[in-house]
Amino acid sequence: LQKIALVCTIIGAIVWGLIGLFDFNLVDYLFVEMLGINFLAKLVYIIVGICGLINIGLLFNHIESK
Secondary structure: OHHHHHHHHHHHHHHHHHHHHHOOOHHHHHHHHHOOOHHHHHHHHHHHHHHHHHHHHHHHHHHHOO
C-alpha cells in the first residue's frame, strides 16, 4: 500500500512541478477540459492528498525496524 501511495505522491509532485514551471495543470487538462468531468479532477486531488498522508509513515519507518 505504501509503495502505491508513494507512486501517487510522486505523480502529484510532478503535477505541482508542471503548475509551478509552466502554469499547466495536467489534472485539469485531462479530466476537466478533455472529458468535462470536474468530479474526477477533485477525486484525483483527494487521492493524492491521502497518499501524501500515508507516506508520512516513511519518516518513521526506521524507528520500527530497530
